[in-house]
Amino acid sequence: MVDNSDTIYLDKSTDIKDGIDTYNITWTIPIINQLLKPYIFYSDNYCVVKVVKVPDTPFQLKVRYYGNAKVKVFFLTSTSFCMKLSLKFKLADLSKDLFIMKYYDTLRANQWVSCGKITLNHDLSCNTTAPLYLSFKLMKLSHALKAAICSNIPLPYIELSEDFGNLLTDDSFSDVTIKSAEGIEFKAHKNVLAVRSKVLRAHFEHSTKENITNVVETLWDTEVLRDVLTFVYTDKVPRVDDAPEKLLVAADYYQLDRLKSVCEEALSNRLTVENAIDTLQLAEQYSLNALIQSTLNFIKNEPFKLIKETQGWKNIQSVEFIQRIIDFIFDDEIEINDVDILAAALNEVSLK
Structure with a gap:
């Protein structure tokens, strides 16, 4: 909930033609110096945190106030979507807004994202009532714009994709059978498989068992194989969220790079x-x-003592793996308690 002393102003508009929802949010934090003054002479490890939920939106906002008059700004959304973001901040005694950033990105649900760091270069003690204004402009993009801008993937020709998808259920002209680990058969077409995957092409270029018998046996579960073939024929993966880690292994085996990217996004979300x-x-x-970057950012923004209590952490055998995590999150944002936890964890793995 918003503190009584804070104010949130929201102006929302929708462009139906372009499919864009625009949220203009201004968060006014009064008497900023009273929050910061006790910490002015402390190191960055000491901070005050304020979190607000923006009414009638999926957004939460957070600021961290550090010693030496530094402020870090974060936002979080309850659903995943592609968004264009800009953020400005202003102190009451400044004549103009200061611009931070503007970019396109796919936001993952329930994960704090850093907007940037603000250094308040003025004498806070001289003004006891100066408020801080944070102005967010968040543009939620439509599905089509997400594909074109955020993913940099050309929009598919839907009719062509659907027609090729029908080939999987119409075996009139199929010339090869692909079997799952359970023995379930899928009728397919050598030309389609070969043009989409170099690994599958290799089955049919020489006097291989697959080329002679027109049967390809695989080690994949039926659902995973079905998803791979759906992607091969339609460039779509409607069930990617069911088991992205299993589908990733198959995508890597068949050298389907875009399918790997789709699995990567699903795992991140x-x-x-x-x-x-385990994801890292x-x-x-x-x-x-x-995915490495997004997972490290996620770990960095979570209480490390909770991460250390998971089964995934207990199964770590590599000191180098823990060291890479430490190197990433060990900055001015880490709490002193987290430093102790990391040092103890590194020592535990070293003794295994």
């Missing part, structure tokens, strides 16, 4: 305290740089 360490290890195993 479902990050939790419980699965963060999976991301490193398959060199998913964006």
Whole structure:
């Protein structure tokens, strides 16, 4: 809830033609010096945190006040979507707004995202009533704009995609059978498989068993194989959220890079305290740089003592793996207690 001393102003508009919802949010934090003054002479490890929920929106906002008059700004959304963000801040005694950033990004649900750091370069003690104004402009993009801008993926030709998808259920002209680990058969087409995957192409280029028998046996579960074939034929993965970690392994095996990216985004969107360490290890195993970054950011923004209590953390065997986590989160935002926890964790793994 918003403090009685704070005010939140919201102006929302919708552009139906372009499919954009625009939220203009101004958060006024009065008497900023009274919050900061007790910490002016402390290091960055000491801070005050304020969190507000913006009424009638999926957003929460957070600021952290540090010693030496520094402020860090964060926001969180309860649902995942692509958004264009800009943020300005202003002190009452300044004549103009100061611009921070403006960018497109896919926001993941229930994860705090840093907007940036503000340094208040003035004598706070000289003004006992100066408020801080934080002005957010959040533009929620439509599905089409998300595909074109956030993912940088050309919009598919829907009719063509649907027609190719029908080939999976119409075996009139199929010339190869693909079997799941359970023996479930899918009728497919060599040309389609070969043009989409170099690994599948290799089955049909030489005198292989697959090329002679026109049967490809796989180790994949039926649902995973169905999802792979759906992607091969339609470039879509409607069930990616069911088991993205299993689908990722198959995508890597068949060298389907875009399918790997889709799995990477799904894994990032479902990050939790419980699965963060396992997700980070999976991301490193398959060199998913964006997922590595988002998972480290997630771990950095969560209480580290909770991460350390998970089964994923207890299963870590590599000192180097813990060291990489420490190197990432060990900055001016880390709490002193977290430093002690990290040091103890590093020592525990070293003794295994």
